[in-house]
Amino acid sequence: MTVYTPAEAVEETGFSLDTLRYYEKIGLLERVTRNASGQRRFTQDDIGWLGMLRCLRDTGMPIATMLRFAELVRAGDHTIPDRIKLLEEHDRQVQAQIANLAERQRYIHNKISYYRSVM
Amino acid sequence: MTVYTPAEAVEETGFSLDTLRYYEKIGLLERVTRNASGQRRFTQDDIGWLGMLRCLRDTGMPIATMLRFAELVRAGDHTIPDRIKLLEEHDRQVQAQIANLAERQRYIHNKISYYRSVM
DNA sequence: TTCCCACCTGGAGCACACTCCAGGTCAACC
DNA sequence: GGTTGACCTGGAGTGTGCTCCAGGTGGGAA
Numbered sequence: 510m511t512v513y514t515p516a517e518a519v520e521e522t523g524f525s526l527d528t529l530r531y532y533e534k535i536g537l538l539e540r541v542t543r544n545a546s547g548q549r550r551f552t553q554d555d556i557g558w559l560g561m562l563r564c565l566r567d568t569g570m571p572i573a574t575m576l577r578f579a580e581l582v583r584a585g586d587h588t589i590p591d592r593i594k595l596l597e598e599h600d601r602q603v604q605a606q607i608a609n610l611a612e613r614q615r616y617i618h619n620k621i622s623y624y625r626s627v628m
Numbered sequence: 629m630t631v632y633t634p635a636e637a638v639e640e641t642g643f644s645l646d647t648l649r650y651y652e653k654i655g656l657l658e659r660v661t662r663n664a665s666g667q668r669r670f671t672q673d674d675i676g677w678l679g680m681l682r683c684l685r686d687t688g689m690p691i692a693t694m695l696r697f698a699e700l701v702r703a704g705d706h707t708i709p710d711r712i713k714l715l716e717e718h719d720r721q722v723q724a725q726i727a728n729l730a731e732r733q734r735y736i737h738n739k740i741s742y743y744r745s746v747m
Numbered sequence: 748t749t750c751c752c753a754c755c756t757g758g759a760g761c762a763c764a765c766t767c768c769a770g771g772t773c774a775a776c777c
Numbered sequence: 778g779g780t781t782g783a784c785c786t787g788g789a790g791t792g793t794g795c796t797c798c799a800g801g802t803g804g805g806a807a
Binding site: 525545566604 | 763764765771774
């Protein structure tokens, strides 16, 4: 069973150590096990869960919503339908973000073309 | 020449009145003309510029960068090449955002499929 | 004339998501 | 034995981008 030191978890997840501690403190991450001298040892599962969090965070999910998702996960398999609902709702928001960005991008392209035309 | 009251500018731009005042205060918006009793009267140009700001803001440009762009615009036509550079750089970032969102979205889709498969 | 309402200003306060700090522990290397 | 470096904790501080507030003005409806 592989474990990760804090430095390795930072490397692996791209989160800063402070962020990892913060996520644990607010309950986004279940209490990470400690070794004999009190230092964190992250499991493969922790790293996997952090990958999920990174995905949700980077698609703009607020921490409060990630917390709700974390609670569903902790509550057990009977919450899978709720998790699906939550992710589907989030997926729609991601879709909307993409569409919105693409539309704004057209505006930017037009502006650039306009500037080119008046140079 | 059409002018807009504060309420109309809010309606037109989607920014709150506080945000419009804030943008003026920090120099994102040049000082808006006032009527005899000191109230703002937005011109068509103000509204158009605010449309540009909305586009930049909604595509994630930080205020500091919008300020640089605003200064270029104020400095006159000889800054058009610089404006193009700035917008092109921003365009690349928007492109990267879209690509990133699309990739994360695939992860979310996979997760949803996984959840569906274990229900 | 009295009320309300939209608006004004300067400045304080807030939500979010971290990020930093002080003071301490422990293991390992010199 | 001493020093270094990674890590610990609780709690304070920070940056961004607004948002709210107190106290005041001016114009129009009742």
